[in-house]
Amino acid sequence: MKTIVSVSLGSSTRDHHATADLLGERFEISRVGTDGKLDVAIAKVKELDGKVDAIGLGGIDVYLYAGKHRFALRDGLRLLEAAKITPVVDGSGLKNTLEREAIRFMQDDLHIDLKGRRVLMVSALDRFGMAQALVDAGADVLFGDFIFALDKDMPVRSLAEFEEMAEKYLPDACKLPFQFFYPTGKKQEKPPEPKYPQYYHDAEIIAGDFHFMRQFMPDDLGGKIVLTNTVTENDVNELRKRGVAQLITTTPDFQGRSFGTNVVEAALLALLNKTWTDVTPADYERVLHELHLKPRVITLS
Numbered sequence: 058m059k060t061i062v063s064v065s066l067g068s069s070t071r072d073h074h075a076t077a078d079l080l081g082e083r084f085e086i087s088r089v090g091t092d093g094k095l096d097v098a099i100a101k102v103k104e105l106d107g108k109v110d111a112i113g114l115g116g117i118d119v120y121l122y123a124g125k126h127r128f129a130l131r132d133g134l135r136l137l138e139a140a141k142i143t144p145v146v147d148g149s150g151l152k153n154t155l156e157r158e159a160i161r162f163m164q165d166d167l168h169i170d171l172k173g174r175r176v177l178m179v180s181a182l183d184r185f186g187m188a189q190a191l192v193d194a195g196a197d198v199l200f201g202d203f204i205f206a207l208d209k210d211m212p213v214r215s216l217a218e219f220e221e222m223a224e225k226y227l228p229d230a231c232k233l234p235f236q237f238f239y240p241t242g243k244k245q246e247k248p249p250e251p252k253y254p255q256y257y258h259d260a261e262i263i264a265g266d267f268h269f270m271r272q273f274m275p276d277d278l279g280g281k282i283v284l285t286n287t288v289t290e291n292d293v294n295e296l297r298k299r300g301v302a303q304l305i306t307t308t309p310d311f312q313g314r315s316f317g318t319n320v321v322e323a324a325l326l327a328l329l330n331k332t333w334t335d336v337t338p339a340d341y342e343r344v345l346h347e348l349h350l351k352p353r354v355i356t357l358s
Contacts, residue, residue: 063088065115066241075312093242107142110327113319119147122185123223148318153186159307160190177260206238251275306353
């Protein structure tokens with residue numbers, strides 16, 4: 058039995074526990090929310106260090122990516138460095154493989170022609186692989202990071218412009234408390250407060266982190282496709298009420314819940330028996346192929 062724990066800055070009301078068999082290994086997987094309290098999350102990581110097989114960090118990133126550039130978040134590093142024995146991951150390593158594969162799945166298995174489709178990528182920095190794969194597929198992508206994270210009405214429509222903006226703003230933004238630009242704890246339970254709804258309305262596909270997306274989404278999302286992960290049953294019902302046509306989660310269903318990418322990456326790390334610094338994209342691709350993991354697809358209307 059391998060034990061995986063996701064320590065999240067998110068709300069504890071979203072905690073979940075599941076068991077799964079992966080390549081002949083039995084896994085016990087759980088998520089522990091710390092309601093936005095960074096010090097509590099750091100203490101939890103220290104408590105688990107050396108007692109579990111891998112730890113995932115949820116509700117926060119350690120690294121953000123834009124092209125070949127990697128930016129480290131101050132608070133993410135504090136959490137990462139709290140563990141000295143057990144491998145710790147934030148999901149960013151796996152996103153670059155798993156979420157690119159989700160775009161291929163949409164085209165080849167779901168027969169969704171992405172060429173020319175209008176996509177609102179609410180947060181490309183934590184899912185650069187997904188954003189790049191959408192652009193490569195011919196989608197008309199609007200990068201919403203600066204609109205929704207920094208509250209600047211600056212729609213970015215090309216990868217080159219996005220990378221240029223990231224290099225300009227991120228060195229300073231990464232020093233800010235993570236809660237400054239990402240909803241954590243109780244903020245994840247607040248009703249959405251629509252902001253810049255025109256970008257949601259114009260999009261055919263809304264992609265990216267669910268909490269980021271939910272925070273500002275308007276009441277009407279009729280007929281749209283949502284590409285995300287980490288959704289609970291309540292989240293699914295909320296999207297259904299807004300008229301979303303189809304929900305695709307990049308991580309598979311584990312007993313009624315699509316866990317975050319950090320959880321899946323932690324499980325793969327335990328299977329590979331490697332540290333985060335030693336694992337390669339080829340390692341992830343090989344294990345993902347062996348596991349036959351598929352995105353979760355739900356038709357909502």
